[in-house]
Amino acid sequence: xxxxxxxxxxxxxxxxxxxxxxxxxxxxxxxxxxxxxxxxxxxxxxxxxxxxxxxxxxxxxxxxxxxxxxxxxxxxxxxxxxxxxxxxxxxxxxxxxxxxxxxxxxxxxxxxxxxxxxxxxxxxxxxxxxxxxxxxxxxxxxxxxxxxxxxxxxxxxxxxxxxxxxxxxxxxxxxxxxxxxxxxxxxxxxxxxxxxxxxxxxxxxxxxxxxxxxxxxxxxxxxxxxxxxxxxxxxxxxxxxxxxxxxxxxxxxxxxxxxxxxxxxxxxxxxxxxxxxxxxxxxxxxxxxxxxxxxxxxxxxxxxxxxxxxxxxxxxxxxxxxxxxxxxxxxxxx
Amino acid sequence: xxxxxxxxxxxxxxxxxxxxxxxxxxxxxxxxxxxxxxxxxxxxxxxxxxxxxxxxxxxxxxxxxxxxxxxxxxxxxxxxxxxxxxxxxxxxxxxxxxxxxxxxxxxxxxxxxxxxxxxxxxxxxxxxxxxxxxxxxxxxxxxxxxxxxxxxxxxxxxxxxxxxxxxxxxxxxxxxxxxxxxxxxxxxxxxxxxxxxxxxx
Numbered sequence: 001x002x003x004x005x006x007x008x009x010x011x012x013x014x015x016x017x018x019x020x021x022x023x024x025x026x027x028x029x030x031x032x033x034x035x036x037x038x039x040x041x042x043x044x045x046x047x048x049x050x051x052x053x054x055x056x057x058x059x060x061x062x063x064x065x066x067x068x069x070x071x072x073x074x075x076x077x078x079x080x081x082x083x084x085x086x087x088x089x090x091x092x093x094x095x096x097x098x099x100x101x102x103x104x105x106x107x108x109x110x111x112x113x114x115x116x117x118x119x120x121x122x123x124x125x126x127x128x129x130x131x132x133x134x135x136x137x138x139x140x141x142x143x144x145x146x147x148x149x150x151x152x153x154x155x156x157x158x159x160x161x162x163x164x165x166x167x168x169x170x171x172x173x174x175x176x177x178x179x180x181x182x183x184x185x186x187x188x189x190x191x192x193x194x195x196x197x198x199x200x201x202x203x204x205x206x207x208x209x210x211x212x213x214x215x216x217x218x219x220x221x222x223x224x225x226x227x228x229x230x231x232x233x234x235x236x237x238x239x240x241x242x243x244x245x246x247x248x249x250x251x252x253x254x255x256x257x258x259x260x261x262x263x264x265x266x267x268x269x270x271x272x273x274x275x276x277x278x279x280x281x282x283x284x285x286x287x288x289x290x291x292x293x294x295x296x297x298x299x300x301x302x303x304x305x306x307x308x309x310x311x312x313x314x315x316x317x318x319x320x321x322x323x324x325x326x327x328x329x330x331x332x333x334x
Numbered sequence: 335x336x337x338x339x340x341x342x343x344x345x346x347x348x349x350x351x352x353x354x355x356x357x358x359x360x361x362x363x364x365x366x367x368x369x370x371x372x373x374x375x376x377x378x379x380x381x382x383x384x385x386x387x388x389x390x391x392x393x394x395x396x397x398x399x400x401x402x403x404x405x406x407x408x409x410x411x412x413x414x415x416x417x418x419x420x421x422x423x424x425x426x427x428x429x430x431x432x433x434x435x436x437x438x439x440x441x442x443x444x445x446x447x448x449x450x451x452x453x454x455x456x457x458x459x460x461x462x463x464x465x466x467x468x469x470x471x472x473x474x475x476x477x478x479x480x481x482x483x484x485x486x487x488x489x490x491x492x493x494x495x496x497x498x499x500x501x502x503x504x505x506x507x508x509x510x511x512x513x514x515x516x517x518x519x520x521x522x523x524x525x526x527x528x529x530x531x532x533x534x535x
Contacts, residue, residue, distance in 0.1 A: 084447070086475075158440065159427075161446060217419075222510075
């Protein structure tokens with residue numbers, strides 16, 4: 001079956017065609033912020049739902065053209081129904097409904113967070129139980145997975161998400177947006193690291209807190225006189241910040257894995273693109289005799305391939321939605 | 335009723351009573367202290383509609399937020415100002431405590447999603463304009479609807495709203511005065527009376 005996936009939970013507009021028989025992507029497109037920022041000469045988040053709406057039809061036509069399929073070949077329309085921004089979700093779900101209605105094919109709504117985990121499943125069979133760490137600009141959560149498609153959230157952030165902390169620390173350091181790649185590059189070249197606190201690392205539970213770490217960076221900059229620190233100091237702060245983040249993520253994830261008796265650790269979400277975090281978790285998991293699975297870097301950030309592929313799995317498992325499908329901006333993983 | 339006249343009803347009710355202008359500095363911490371290791375929390379009322387608090391930890395910032403939250407009525411709008419790391423989200427976590435929202439609801443940073451909603455008797459709508467260039471996008475996200483939903487609206491980076499902020503809103507400014515210490519100024523019509531109420535037993 002050929003599924004058309006639509007992802008509009010936040011900034012990215014994603015459309016993809018996924019062939020469930022071959023288990024392969026037929027074509028995909030993500031309208032990245034970079035493409036769209038150019039005309040505005042600055043960073044304008046793609047928040048407005050009308051921008052999703054303006055992009056969905058041309059992206060869909062492009063994807064179908066690239067895959068060489070006609071509308072009649074599509075057997076399922078898959079949309080992200082939450083969590084995310086209400087207006088943005090509504091744009092995708094409404095477009096999906098219209099398409100499903102016009103094509104006379106079923107519509108299936110899926111959970112964006114589960115989509116991120118789905119992006120890992122193409123990397124081979126997962127041994128359960130597993131624990132999944134989802135880290136992105138908007139989410140930081142740890143879930144126990146007794147089996148495929150079953151989740152129990154065992155930890156999440158009390159304040160800032162990891163990706164958000166990267167962006168804000170980058171902003172404090174005068175580094176460009178998005179902050180993840182900028183900080184990673186600076187950390188890589190730093191010969192020394194500033195020592196920062198590891199919030200909640202000894203809390204005994206699996207909750208995260210990144211806000212205090214951001215504030216510690218702010219104090220460090222102020223102590224140096226405020227303003228943009230010297231380049232070498234920026235590097236050292238970036239490395240120190242990244243080491244603190246990795247330490248906390250590693251400690252909580254491995255504690256979660258130990259408690260869950262996990263055989264696999266799944267790492268997903270936009271921050272999973274970070275090489276230091278991937279390697280750090282991989283190393284720690286290997287030390288426990290556990291395999292770390294994470295998606296290829298291009299599928300860590302928001303995309304529609306994970307949505308189409310997840311919907312195919314859900315469809316095969318018997319899940320059905322009607323055209324009365326509603327968005328759920330606060331949808332949880334469970 | 336025009337929006338401007340009902341933005342902070344609790345304050346308006348307070349204003350119907352004879353105003354007590356606080357002189358000097360008084361301790362507001364004694365019995366209902368919520369934060370850990372609470373040092374001093376002081377409120378200083380000024381005739382100009384301003385209440386000033388000193389916080390020496392995130393726990394105290396949260397406790398001051400809780401004191402304020404407990405006094406707010408439906409339709410209240412709070413504009414939060416302060417640099418990165420000054421404690422805006424922490425203050426809003428306190429507001430949620432004061433509104434009776436369970437800690438398990440997990441009030442976290444809304445930077446990425448722009449708006450988080452927390453249902454309660456008086457719901458809390460937590461906005462964050464950090465990623466928005468201006469107020470126009472906020473209108474597209476349904477700002478007008480939120481004003482009509484009878485909740486408390488708290489907005490981080492509210493300076494980006496421009497003239498969208500309703501008359502009668504309260505401004506909360508968090509100033510970093512040292513490691514862990516913050517000067518929290520609540521200003522707007524009725525803030526001096528509010529300082530009195532927040533300091534009460």
